[in-house]
Amino acid sequence: MSRAQLVRAVRLSLPIFALAAIVLGPVFHLVYGSICTIGVGSITLTCPLGFLQVSLASRSMILGLLVPVAATLAFTILFGRIFCGWICPAGNLTQRFGEAGLLRRAPSLRLTSLFEQIPTRLVLLGSVLAASAIFRYPVFCVICPIGIIYRNVISLFQYGSVGLDLIFIPVIAALELGLAPWCSHICPLGTTLRIFGQKSPLVPIVDKAKCIGCSICTKVCNMKVPLLQTSNLEDCSKCMECSLRCPTRAIEWRKKAKP
Amino acid sequence: MKRREFLKLFGVGVAVISLSDILPRVIKGKELVRPPGALVEDALNAVCIRCARCAQICPTGAIVLASLSDGFKELGTPRIDALRGPCERVQGRCEGQAKCAEICPTRAILQVDRRALKMGSAIINADRCMAWRGGSCLVCYEVCPVQGAISLIDEARPIFHADICVGCGRCVYACPAQPRALSLSPNGERRPSSA
Numbered sequence: 001m002s003r004a005q006l007v008r009a010v011r012l013s014l015p016i017f018a019l020a021a022i023v024l025g026p027v028f029h030l031v032y033g034s035i036c037t038i039g040v041g042s043i044t045l046t047c048p049l050g051f052l053q054v055s056l057a058s059r060s061m062i063l064g065l066l067v068p069v070a071a072t073l074a075f076t077i078l079f080g081r082i083f084c085g086w087i088c089p090a091g092n093l094t095q096r097f098g099e100a101g102l103l104r105r106a107p108s109l110r111l112t113s114l115f116e117q118i119p120t121r122l123v124l125l126g127s128v129l130a131a132s133a134i135f136r137y138p139v140f141c142v143i144c145p146i147g148i149i150y151r152n153v154i155s156l157f158q159y160g161s162v163g164l165d166l167i168f169i170p171v172i173a174a175l176e177l178g179l180a181p182w183c184s185h186i187c188p189l190g191t192t193l194r195i196f197g198q199k200s201p202l203v204p205i206v207d208k209a210k211c212i213g214c215s216i217c218t219k220v221c222n223m224k225v226p227l228l229q230t231s232n233l234e235d236c237s238k239c240m241e242c243s244l245r246c247p248t249r250a251i252e253w254r255k256k257a258k259p
Numbered sequence: 260m261k262r263r264e265f266l267k268l269f270g271v272g273v274a275v276i277s278l279s280d281i282l283p284r285v286i287k288g289k290e291l292v293r294p295p296g297a298l299v300e301d302a303l304n305a306v307c308i309r310c311a312r313c314a315q316i317c318p319t320g321a322i323v324l325a326s327l328s329d330g331f332k333e334l335g336t337p338r339i340d341a342l343r344g345p346c347e348r349v350q351g352r353c354e355g356q357a358k359c360a361e362i363c364p365t366r367a368i369l370q371v372d373r374r375a376l377k378m379g380s381a382i383i384n385a386d387r388c389m390a391w392r393g394g395s396c397l398v399c400y401e402v403c404p405v406q407g408a409i410s411l412i413d414e415a416r417p418i419f420h421a422d423i424c425v426g427c428g429r430c431v432y433a434c435p436a437q438p439r440a441l442s443l444s445p446n447g448e449r450r451p452s453s454a
Binding site for chain 2: 025026032033034036037038039044046047050051054057058059060062064065068114117119120123124126127128130131132134135136137138139141142143147150151154155158159163164165167
């Protein structure tokens, strides 16, 4: 097995491993909760977007979640959107769709250019938070594909049935067809992680001396980052596809040099 | 910023906010029996982070996650399904502490004194009840942990006192009639209004 195959195998199996840990965790009294708020022993991690929504919806400061959220944010500040590339089951799903070519044959109503713009994504995130505060429930949590996948896998394991909310998974896939790529352009959690992780030192660096300008890195990028044309790598999910597929091995992972 | 772009952004915002209002109106919430100590409905739907921890730790499996058929706002919140198991907060494995309240990270479920508990009440459908149809069955009466919640007429037919019943669901879970003669309702529930 080549290094590329190994990295890919680990990346694709981690979300499945995380699902298995969450389903089997309670059996061994080790892991409780889904990714929304997961407790492994005495360590608890909480989704920052979930925290913001329930805080705004309940108009209260949830003291018990402060440390778990701070831990998640510290991790994001260091590693950027690594969650999107390595843990998120929804990202994994939509990217497999993409690889199978299912999403390239998208109809023409695509609004990619609108959602490509950062202000659109910030407005989307802001409206989700505003709606949570106005209507008093976490509006994204209820349809969050990550939450839906985890809740249904837990239900399936605990009492052998799944919920109707699974219908939102194809709805989101349809959104991806009609609007824009979910992970890189729409997902409000991705936008949240992007905001906190934009200064992550873990980014791909192109060695200009070795680069032949073939743009393979841009084509294979899960987050549609045009690596050769931009220094804005906030959306990078650290999937490493660019460095693994680069024909001249011109891409390395190292700390961003200070300007 | 160009006016056109501003309008597009405004459209995205309006779409998200109006959908957040319309969907709960279209997919209305049902009356659900909630775990012991769950906050009042509006506060619970606001503060529950939908992490499923309570459903995972419930020793009887009584806590299930509300599905789309239970309401849009309610999606992913915990509810008691007495057909899966009874709530043992009143008597049984959670007598000391309610495990769901203990593990809830957002305090959407609070520790409530088990003697002050009222999750709802059991309802009997006499047409289905074996005892009321002339058979000899006293299963509900025998499993009930609350004195006075079920009394017997002629020492044979059960009648339910909704004001005394705490809604633990033990009788519903145990009812041997097919289809079941008992169901659980949140009628008369008492829930804390905030943490």
